Amino acid sequence: MAPLKSLEQEYPILDSNFQSFCASHDIFSVEDLLLHDLYVLAAFAEQESSSERLKQGIAQVLSIIDGQHQPWLNGIELLEDAQRNKHVLSTGCEGIDLLLHGGLRVGQLTELVGPSSSGKTQVCLLAASNVAKKHIGSVVYLDTGNSFSPQRVTQFICQHSDPAIDQAKHRTLQKVMNNISCKSVFDIFTMFDVLHQLEFNLRSQMQGGDCKVQLLIVDSVSSMVTPILGGSGSQGHALMISAGYLLKKLAHEHNIAVLVTNHTVGGDGGISKPALGESWKSIPHVRLLLSCDHGGSICNVSILKHPSMVESFASLFTMCAIDLSLSLSLSVRPFYKLFLLHMVFLFLFTLFNFFSSGCW
């Protein structure tokens, strides 16, 4: 925290008298004040001539410190907040919605991981057009690879509407497309600036309304972090973690769902794993793995991490020209099939034993 003398401008009570008093006790910054025994300091302040002002100064510094952290909440308040604010945004693809029990949850950071051309950008575009179309709110799309395609978004929006009335459709299309704003960011510092600006804007117009931001998409966060990760210093690592925390803070405080994409790298034994390493693994709330058949149009989504579900369910969806439609329903992984089979055999065996012993 800042040295005490730099706080003087904002809080005139921390004047030079206060500073020299603190300096006499070896306190030069707010950190030093925290480490010091406050009762002892107050006792010393009593003995000084301007004891009232000094005690007010100490109280002021303590209130500055208090203002730095989030307010304490109890369970009831958290539950009310979750029920009132943290609803679920449909992604527009039934398969993914089914998998996520509704869709993207507001207040959580969802990550899409997958190899190249597995459909990550398509899911992002579909989610953006769906949220904008259902007038749920506006969408902010941060694009690092020039992959935001307005034509594709138009296709997604116009797929279900009546092709008859052209003029009205044109106007609704314009209204919906105006809800999606897209910015190209090409390095992590620009992204920090954009996110801080967004935070400032959201904080200053808390009343909501029609243009309230509901969905923030960053496509992709890995291409911004990879040039700085690794190497000699840990600066890149620190930037990546602070970016993750900033996204989660935005999501929680301003009731936004955040969707980011990540790519895969080769891991041990040739199995691909998500990029950005072990530290990034704990940052997203929900991690989904996308994979696509080579040359096919069937894509597979599975859960890698979820706060309330087991990572065993997978869902298949087809990517075609118009939309991402559900092709097959939930398929249980083979391990569970084997387990079920095993239980059935065990049951039959015990039955057999029972009857054979009963006959005796």
Add this chain to the structure above:
Amino acid sequence: MEVGRLPISASQRSKLIAAGYTTLSSFSSLSPSHLARDLKISDNEAAEIMRVASHSHRLDGSAGGCGTVNGAQTAWDMLHEEEMFPRITTSCEDLDNILGGGINCKEVTEIGGVPGIGKTQLGIQLAINVQIPVDYGGLGGKAIYIDTEGSFMVERALQIAEACIEDMSECGGLLRKDSQACQLKMHPNNILENIFYFRVCSYTEQIALINYLDKFISEHKDVKIVIVDSVTFHFRQDFDDMALRTRLLSGMALKLMKLAKDFSLAVVLLNQVTTKYIDGSFQLTLALGDSWSHSCTNRVILYWNGNERYAYIDKSPSLRSASAPYSVTSKGIRNSASNCKRIKMM
């Protein structure tokens, strides 16, 4: 910590944090000399840090639109902007059809294939086609050709340029039989003059050149395509530190994306292939690994199918996966001469 997001060097940042300045407001009111004394750095460095901090601080306070960020465009505006930029034709109708008209500006397209499939030919063809005048449906721009392998042949470029002019005058003759004003004044030498050729011999030269392209293109504003042939060549051999290679490549990819977006030009990267062990068999994939495969907007793979050359769209945000045949003739890239002209949709 707020100072973590300032674009300053790591040593300056650690000195700031060690002196107790962790938020921007804590030192924004200080004078540069005061800061210099606290951090034990020169006055110039301190002034630089204050300038960067005040810039960030100013960005925070400026009001955007309703909940949007500064500099963001709405999707509606982008849709109309897209229609304004014509695409660069490849002179092969089938290929243009699957590409939605041609190579798109503002995007990075990666074209990869086995040796001898025609990547350099396609690169030279694009460098010439970008110069087609606006009257004939082209962009009328110049081209930058970055050659890393030494495979650019000037005689071949001259040949393709002459064929292109012939085609244009034929078209012009058919469409505008009467007007003299539209008579083609282009000479093959003019076309060759508008191709800026750079030869790079090592990866440091390549990275330095891409950093310099920003300045070069601001001076030559009518450059509309940058072709790198091939982008992987210098990164495949003699690289001991793979992590460094990944960082350099992703940094280079971001810079190329930024170039494409800021100057509204097309970037075409030609890539080589390598074999990869997937699902129990060896398959051909593009070189430079998984991280590089995310660094392009579109990807086209060229391959042999029997005796025919085919192009396949592997990755695109808005185009359907499809493949189309093409051929390399003495005039450049042209339609395949086979009987079956239907595009095979995947």
